[in-house]
Amino acid sequence: MSDEEREKLRAFLTELRDLCGKYGYKIGGCGCCDSPWIVVGGDKPIDVGNLRADGQEASVWVRGEGEVTTNER
């Protein structure tokens, strides 16, 4: 994943985190199949899985690269 794509993904996650906070919603998956997942990258699709979001943080897991999150660890 390019640095540009990673920054775009992080910007998306930041808005999603804040959207979940606004509505008090949480997004999570079953943990067995990378769900929920999103496809980023436009013409060069990249599947990213394990999307999690609540009003405090949003993150995904990029296969072979690791976590992308709105929060510093």
Ligand SMILES: [Zn+2]
């Ligand atoms: Zn599953």
